[in-house]
Amino acid sequence: MDTKFGKILDSQFYLQAPEIVARELIGKILVKKIGEDKYLAGRIIETEAYLSEGDMSSHSAPGKTKRNAAMFARGGTLYVYKIYGIHHCINAVTENEGTGSAVLIRALQPLEGIEIMRENRNNAPFGVLCKGPANLCKAFNLTAEDNFLDLTKSNLFITANDENYAEEIEVSKRIGITKSADLLLRYYLKNTKLVSGKK
DNA sequence: TACTAGATTATCT
DNA sequence: GATAATCTAGTAT
Numbered sequence: 001m002d003t004k005f006g007k008i009l010d011s012q013f014y015l016q017a018p019e020i021v022a023r024e025l026i027g028k029i030l031v032k033k034i035g036e037d038k039y040l041a042g043r044i045i046e047t048e049a050y051l052s053e054g055d056m057s058s059h060s061a062p063g064k065t066k067r068n069a070a071m072f073a074r075g076g077t078l079y080v081y082k083i084y085g086i087h088h089c090i091n092a093v094t095e096n097e098g099t100g101s102a103v104l105i106r107a108l109q110p111l112e113g114i115e116i117m118r119e120n121r122n123n124a125p126f127g128v129l130c131k132g133p134a135n136l137c138k139a140f141n142l143t144a145e146d147n148f149l150d151l152t153k154s155n156l157f158i159t160a161n162d163e164n165y166a167e168e169i170e171v172s173k174r175i176g177i178t179k180s181a182d183l184l185l186r187y188y189l190k191n192t193k194l195v196s197g198k199k
Numbered sequence: 200t201a202c203t204a205g206a207t208t209a210t211c212t
Numbered sequence: 213g214a215t216a217a218t219c220t221a222g223t224a225t
Contacts, residue, residue, distance in 0.1 A: 048217070057217070067210055085207030087218050104217060134218050144209095176217055196218095201225075212214085 005029045005041055006161035011152050014075030018094040018101040021075075022049035023187050025092070025158065027165030030108055032140050033155040040116060040140050042108030042130050044158070046188040046195045048174045050091070052101040056179035060100030070148050072100045078149040078156065080142060087134030090142055092151060092158070106133045106175070107188070107196050132196040165189060 001008045006029060014021060025044050032040040050058040050071075059068040059081065070079040071093055079091040079102050091102035108130035110117055117129050117139035130136035137143070142156075151157050174186045175197050188195045 050217075059217080062211085065211075081217085082209070083216055084218055085209075085216085089217060091217090106217085132218070174217075178216090201223105203221105203223085205221090206219090208216100210215090 003031065003157075003159055005031050005039075006159035008152065008157045008159050009076075011074070011076040014092060014094050014151070015096060016075075016094065018049040018051055018103050019185065021092065021094045022047040022103040022185065023169060025103060025105070026169050026187050026189055027163055029111065029159045029161070030105065030140075031157055031159055032113075032142075034113070034116070038113070040113035041111045042136070042139075043111060044105060044107075045109050045192050046105075046107035046186070048104040048106060048187070049094075049185040050102050050104060051183075051185070052095065052099045054180075055183065055185075057174070057177040057181070058100070058102075060102075061179075064100065068100070071102050072098055073148065076150060076152045078146055078151055080137075080144055080147040082144060083134070088137040088143055089133040090137055090146075104133060105136065106186075107131050107194055108136050108139075109192065109194050110139070127193065131194050135196075 064072045074097040075094045077093040091104050093102045095101050110129050130139050170190045172186045
């Protein structure tokens with residue numbers, strides 16, 4: 001399906017391995033429709049992959065539980081969790097139902113609806129609006145209620161256009177985890193100040 | 200500019 | 213009862 005931001009990614013895309021999806025998502029646009037011709041949108045500039053096997057930091061590592069159930073849903077599902085009691089983070093679930101892999105969306109470059117994002121973020125300065133997984137959730141007003149949303153059939157979706165960022169993607173260790181911390185599963189656009197981690 | 204502590208709660212052991 | 217894929221404000225340098 002086409003939108004003003006590009007083509008909505010379909011379930012075929014999300015059924016790929018999380019490392020692939022994480023890399024491919026860089027440069028894509030995360031869009032939330034909030035009304036007739038009203039959108040929040042931002043370019044994805046930072047992601048992390050969480051694997052179903054050999055990744056002790058993945059929420060799916062201990063097996064399926066109530067908390068991580070969405071992570072075991074079919075690729076294309078949204079997995080939202082609350083961390084440190086106060087922050088929300090969003091993932092795009094990857095691969096088939098029952099697998100337990102996902103891609104954490106960590107940072108966006110705001111494109112549209114910036115006024116609304118600033119309201120949601122309590123008038124935070126532009127440079128940190130969608131910097132960090134909890135911040136972008138706040139800016140997009142995503143909460144536990146959005147858990148299990150279908151990214152291919154709801155008001156929240158990701159689009160692709162013809163732009164290609166493959167040459168500008170950097171890989172590094174993931175941020176903020178203690179287990180399996182050496183895996184190189186974080187992908188981000190270089191030459192932008194909006195990625196999280198440092199300043 | 201750099202580091203540290205505090206917020207705050209569902210979930211699992 | 214401890215932990216967690218974080219952020220912010222505050223104090224110190």
